[in-house]
Each structure stands twice: as C-alpha cells, then as structure tokens.
Amino acid sequence: MSSIATSVQTAGRAVGSKTTPGPILLMGPPGAGKGTQAKELIKLWGVPQISTGDLLRANVAQGTPLGRIAKEIIGRGELVPDTLVNDMVAVRLLKPDTINGYILDGFPRTIGQADWLDDRLAAQPEALPVVAVSIKVNYNQLLRRITGRRNCPVCHTIYNVYVNPPKVEGFCDIEGAALIQRDDDTEVVFKERMRAYEALTAPVMEHYRALGRFAEVDGDRPIDKIAAEIVVAVERLRR
Ligand code: AMP
Helix, strand or coil, rough: CCHHHHHHHHHHHHHHCCCCCEEEEEECCCCCCHHHHHHHHHHHCCCCCEHHHHHHHHHHHHHCHHHHHHHHHHHCCCCCCCCHHHHHHHHHCCCHHCCCCCEEEECCCCCHHHHHHHHHHHHHCCCCEEEEEEEECCCHHHHHHHHEEEEECCCCCEECCCCEECCCCCCCCCCCCCCCCCCCCCCHHHHHHHHHHHHHHHHHHHHHHHHEEEEECCCCHHHHHHHHHHHHHHHHHHH
16 A cells, blocks of 8 residues: 555544544645645545636636636736635635535635635534645745646646656647646746745744644645645644
8 A cells, every 4th residue: 555545544534533624725835736736635534625716717618707707817826806816715705515614725815805704604604624734845846846736638637847857849748738837837827826825825824823722734745645644634733
C-alpha cells in the first residue's frame, strides 16, 4: 500500500470515526498546489471540492453575466468582488453533496469573504466551523509551477513543462488533446496575483490562526507526503 493510502487511511479513520470532516479551507499562494491536494483529499473523505476559480472559469466559458464581469478581472490577476463570489458560493453550498463537508479551494480569499462564511456557518447549529490549512511554497518555485503549468482541456490532468512534462510535448498522455495554458498563468499576471494574495488573502490566514483553527504545511514535497500532513493537521484542529 502506498504511503498516502496508509497515512490517509489511518487519519481518515480518526477523522471519519468521530465526525465528518466539515468545511476544510485549503489556502496558499497561486501555484501552491491547492487544487492538486483537494483532489487527493476528496478521494479520502468523499466530500466535494469547491474551487471558486473553477466556478468562475465555468461562468466565463458559459458567458453568464457573472462570467462576463469576472473575465476581465481574472485576466488582470485581481480579485472578483466579494458579493459576487459569496453569492456564487451560497448557491453551490445548497447542493446536498456538501452535507458532510467540503474542501474549499481558493475561498475565502478576503476577510470579507471569511466573515460572510463564518457567520453563515455559525447560523447553522449543525454546521462545523471552517478549519484552514495553508500550503507553503517559496516564490521561485511558485513562479516555475505557474508558468510551466499546462492543462488537458478534456480530462483536466495538470502537467508542468519543467517537472512533470507529458510524454509528447504539448499533448495529453491520456487523451492526446493539445494542452492549454491558462491566460492568467503568465509571469506578469502571476506577480499581480501574488500582490492580491499578500494584501488580501494573507490576513485570512491570520484570522483563522487567531481563532485557533489554522495549520501550515510544507508544500515543497511529494504530493502524497503533503496530503498526509494535511490530514493530520485537520485531525488535530477538529479535536
Ligand atoms: P484560482 O483558480 O483559485 O487561482 O483563481 C483564479 C482567479 O479567479 C483569481 O486570480 C481571481 O481573479 C478569481 N478568484 C478565484 N477565487 C476567488 C475568490 N474567492 N475571490 C475573488 N476572486 C477569486
């Protein structure tokens, strides 16, 4: 059995036997691996990933009114206004698959969003509060991950031209589809996204740290090791 399966099963029993995981917030700068880790954790807990970036990009692709507003903002690396994002998340949280918990990937990203979510959960007597885990990765590594990131438009597998290239350059190993690069995965937009992160999202970490519901893990390690560390952190924070 792989180390991830072992450690995740051990910690999964501990978390799963006592309670459901509840709302888990994965935090970290662009390129920290929040989406990758969310996918590891949903295998364990069977709860959905709620990625506001993915939801916004779906709105952009569908040309909804929200998508038309978000497109320009995302392209500049800035944040979409809180009220629009909160309303979008409110709709997503109504789905029954969120009953045992969910993995928040990229939300809340501002203090306003965090206050909105905390108040909403506090108003539901049966709901657990958010626990936040931040994935820490150094700046140069983040830049390499972001500018090297390529996605398969069919199966959504994520590659990296530097560290995890496809077998045939530019094409998905599984689907054979031409890989695409997100418009905001350029160095210029990355720098703006980092600025937004430092100014608006870093205070969200301090918010959950002050509430005693925050942990940090080293994201410059193999995917399975990071996932196992997140599981242990969540178990400790839920105790
Ligand atoms: P991500 O896929 O999480 O890197 O998000 C891509 C972009 O979507 C961000 O740079 C923002 O422009 C926008 N976005 C995603 N989540 C949020 C959020 N919670 N609040 C505001 N803007 C967001």
